[in-house]
Amino acid sequence: MIVAITNCKAMKQDYACSVDEMYSKSYVYRAQREFFNEAYDKYLIFSAKYGLISPNKIIKPYDLALQSKIGRVNVTNSLNTEQKEQLFEKVEKQLIELFNIVDEVHFHTSNIY
Secondary structure (H helix, E strand, C coil): CEEEEEECCCCCCCCCEEHHHHHCCCHHHHHHHHHHHHHCCEEEEEECCCEEECCCCEECCCCCECCCEECCEECCCECCHHHHHHHHHHHHHHHHHHHCCCCEEEEECCCCC
16 A cells, blocks of 8 residues: 655645545645646545544544745744644654555655654
């Protein structure tokens, strides 16, 4: 089994829904989803709030970023150092579990992730 991982998107729905619907406002996500469904057995999203999540998981809207500055733009909703460490520990555990059950994992994420 080959799995793709992409990062979450800033454009989100404003109500609780599946991950797939949450990020479907983003053209980039919709294009990635189409590609992933054609080329991979499964895909996951790396969320700044939830860690690695599947497209069918129901989540609530959120507004978080991994970095406090993107390019020259300051981001006010970024995770602090402790929050990042907790998120990365969670994702590390999720990745170890994933690597134990799949053949390959391909990352389609921005350099921030």
